[in-house]
Amino acid sequence: MEQASSFVVATRAALAQLTAIAVQYSFSVVGAIVLLVIGWVVAGLISRWAHNGLLRIHGIDATLAQFFSNAIRYALLILVIVMVLGQFGVQTASVLAALGAAGLAIGLALQGTLQNIAAGIMLLVLRPFRVGESIETGSISGTIVDVGLFATELRTSDGVYRLAPNSTLWNVPITNYSRLRTRRHEITITIGSDDDLDEAQAKLIRIAEADDRIVKDPPPSTYVADFDAGSVKISLRYWSISSDWWQTSRDLTKAVKLAFDKKPEVPDPQAIQA
Structure with a gap:
């Protein structure tokens, strides 16, 4: 009888503890869901606002405006996820440190790709050439078809498609045959x-x-x-x-x-x- 009584008492205590935990975390889960929904909506609104604002700036390319607006959106979403983790008692400082280390590792692994992105941003900002213009560098020549963040598409004079990484166009002198009237x-x-x-x-x-x-x-x-x-x-x-x-x-x-x-x-x- 005593063992049965002890088992009933322990079971009641465990159920009470589980109920308290469920009540506590139910509010955290609801708050996390609400925070995620609001953060998702706000990030989308701010991203569209930034995209439209950048397009109104003279000389800003549509590709560059889209890149910056997406970067703002993803940065806000990462901030929202960190805040959600904080609702469950996770130490946000350690999460940010882990994200920083992961970002550093990814940056080192994608060093060449990031170099092309940086060169693409500079090409889109400074605009040494535009779509439809004929250019020549030390090893590349042709008419510009498209300027992207990673590479630039060209069409040579004999009708051949050529894809050039942006870093190869940024670090060399460029002769633009079409820029001047x-x-x-x-x-x-x-x-x-x-x-x-x-x-x-x-x-x-x-x-x-x-x-x-x-x-x-x-x-x-x-x-x-x-x-x-x-x-x-x-x-x-x-x-x-x-x-x-x-x-x-x-x-x-x-x-x-x-x-x-x-x-x-x-x-x-x-x-x-x-």
């Missing part, structure tokens, strides 16, 4: 030393002025580039719109070649006598 080109021809120098220069100017794609300011110009005992080199210098530079340079080179290939017409002696 106009671009200069020169065509050099060689004439005989006995040919009319002034007439040759005037002919080059007329050929350039006849093409509407060549800008009027600054106007086309010519100069004597070099000469020797039997020949003279004359250069035509002109400016055209950057988007038309390639086709204009090809067409004008052909026009100059055809113009200086023409031989003066020799009068027909029979026609003169007639």
Whole structure:
């Protein structure tokens, strides 16, 4: 009987303790759920607000705005999770220390990837090139298709797709052929030393002025580039719109070649006598 009584007393005590624990933690669970829901909603609202605000800033790329807004959202969610753990008596200081150590380990493991992200952010902020522009570096050239956080997509002049890590574009000089509105080109021809120098220069100017794609300011110009005992080199210098530079340079080179290939017409002696 005594053993039965002791068992009943112990059982009642255990049930009372479990009830107290259940009541205590039920409030913690409810509070954690409420905190998670509110934190999730608030993080989403702040993320959208930050995204829309960044897009209104001149020069901020949409990709960069999305990256920063997502970073803010995830940082707020991590803070909410730490607060939820605190509801259950977990030491938040040790959790933050563990998160810091994990972040350091991940950063060391993904050092190359993080370098590309940092380079991508700088490329999106400083904008040395944009989508549709033609660029060239020491080993990469082509037209920009897309600029991402990790890599940049290009299309080469012969129609080949190329993916370049952002770090390879950030640490080298970049030549942007499309950024400025106009671009200069020169065509050099060689004439005989006995040919009319002034007439040759005037002919080059007329050929350039006849093409509407060549800008009027600054106007086309010519100069004597070099000469020797039997020949003279004359250069035509002109400016055209950057988007038309390639086709204009090809067409004008052909026009100059055809113009200086023409031989003066020799009068027909029979026609003169007639």
